[in-house]
Amino acid sequence: MSLSSRSVSVSVVVVSHNEGDHLRRTVDCLLAGLPPDGEVVVIDDGSTDGSAAGLDSGYLGVTVVRPEARLGISAARNLGAAQARGDVLIFSDAHVTASPGWLEPLSDALARPDVGVAGPIVSALGEPEARGHGFQWCDAALNVEWLPWQGAEPHPVPMMAGCFLAMRRDVFAAVGGFDPGMVLYGAEDAEICLHLWTLGYECILVPDVTVDHLFRAAHPYAVSWDAMLHNVLRVAVVHFGPERTQRVVRALTGNDAFPAAFALLAASNAWERRSTVRAARRFDDDWFCERFGMAC
Numbered sequence: 001m002s003l004s005s006r007s008v009s010v011s012v013v014v015v016s017h018n019e020g021d022h023l024r025r026t027v028d029c030l031l032a033g034l035p036p037d038g039e040v041v042v043i044d045d046g047s048t049d050g051s052a053a054g055l056d057s058g059y060l061g062v063t064v065v066r067p068e069a070r071l072g073i074s075a076a077r078n079l080g081a082a083q084a085r086g087d088v089l090i091f092s093d094a095h096v097t098a099s100p101g102w103l104e105p106l107s108d109a110l111a112r113p114d115v116g117v118a119g120p121i122v123s124a125l126g127e128p129e130a131r132g133h134g135f136q137w138c139d140a141a142l143n144v145e146w147l148p149w150q151g152a153e154p155h156p157v158p159m160m161a162g163c164f165l166a167m168r169r170d171v172f173a174a175v176g177g178f179d180p181g182m183v184l185y186g187a188e189d190a191e192i193c194l195h196l197w198t199l200g201y202e203c204i205l206v207p208d209v210t211v212d213h214l215f216r217a218a219h220p221y222a223v224s225w226d227a228m229l230h231n232v233l234r235v236a237v238v239h240f241g242p243e244r245t246q247r248v249v250r251a252l253t254g255n256d257a258f259p260a261a262f263a264l265l266a267a268s269n270a271w272e273r274r275s276t277v278r279a280a281r282r283f284d285d286d287w288f289c290e291r292f293g294m295a296c
Contacts, residue, residue, distance in 0.1 A: 009086055009087060010035065011038070011081075011088070012030050012039070012041070012090040012091075013091050014041070014042045015045055015080065016047060016052060017045045017070075018047045018049045029097050033101070039084065039085065040059075041083050046069070052064050065080065078178055081169075088110060089166070090106075091167075096163055098210075098212075099209055102209045109154050109206050115201065116167065116175070116199070117165050117167050120205075120209035123211070134203075134205045135157075136157075137158075137296040139251065139295055139296070141251035142190070150205075153207070155204065155205055156202045156205075159190045160189065161189055161213070163213045164211040174199065175192065179192070181234060181273060184227045184228075187228070191234075195239070198283045199281055225256075230268075238274045241285055244286075
């Protein structure tokens with residue numbers, strides 16, 4: 001049976017941009033944890049370092065997709081989901097190591113119909129004592145802080161790091177995927193978790209699974225602060241009411257990147273998406289922030 005015709009139960013979507021040897025090590029780890037009918041879909045998003053070379057020809061169960069232009073995290077993950085065939089979708093960074101047996105606990109959590117996304121404890125690669133158990137916003141600028149240990153059983157958290165997230169395909173379709181208006185990098189994980197909560201789904205941390213993530217002192221590629229700030233502003237405009245949106249804007253206006261970020265936002269479809277999101281949701285941002293006691 002050819003790879004293209006075989007049944008696939010679980011698909012891991014890995015977005016990579018100039019990840020070097022980290023990409024191959026991540027793919028090896030993922031394949032070791034997948035069942036025979038699993039697959040890895042690598043979105044090689046504008047890499048120039050040849051890091052994805054040979055993955056699609058040298059590995060059974062790996063597909064490499066090379067977009068014509070740089071997409072960024074959200075759009076690349078959506079493309080990967082469209083290419084993938086699994087009923088369960090795992091979205092993974094290209095520089096992680098997952099603990100053995102990671103799939104079953106995440107799949108068990110997703111078996112509950114009210115669960116929108118399940119994720120692991122995230123530890124710093126090489127510093128296993130540095131661990132985050134989901135995260136929350138800690139101020140009006142939507143800066144984030146990691147949550148501490150809250151128990152050994154799977155439990156709800158406000159948001160989880162996008163470096164390793166598991167979703168059922170039907171939930172991914174219901175939420176409309178990652179917001180395609182998010183530019184390049186930043187806040188896409190917070191946005192999709194908030195979106196899921198407001199639709200009535202839960203975001204569940206699964207303490208039986210740990211993923212070691214490479215936290216770099218500096219990115220190996222250019223990071224646009226205009227884009228990152230735009231993404232934070234877009235979360236506020238799309239999901240927040242007027243008062244909370246104004247607090248976010250006031251908190252961010254002193255940033256040097258604010259004028260360029262706001263110009264990106266003004267030229268986008270943020271207000272159209274706001275109407276679409278609000279028409280479908282069950283709960284609003286007040287409910288969400290009160291649910292977790294967040295200072296936002």
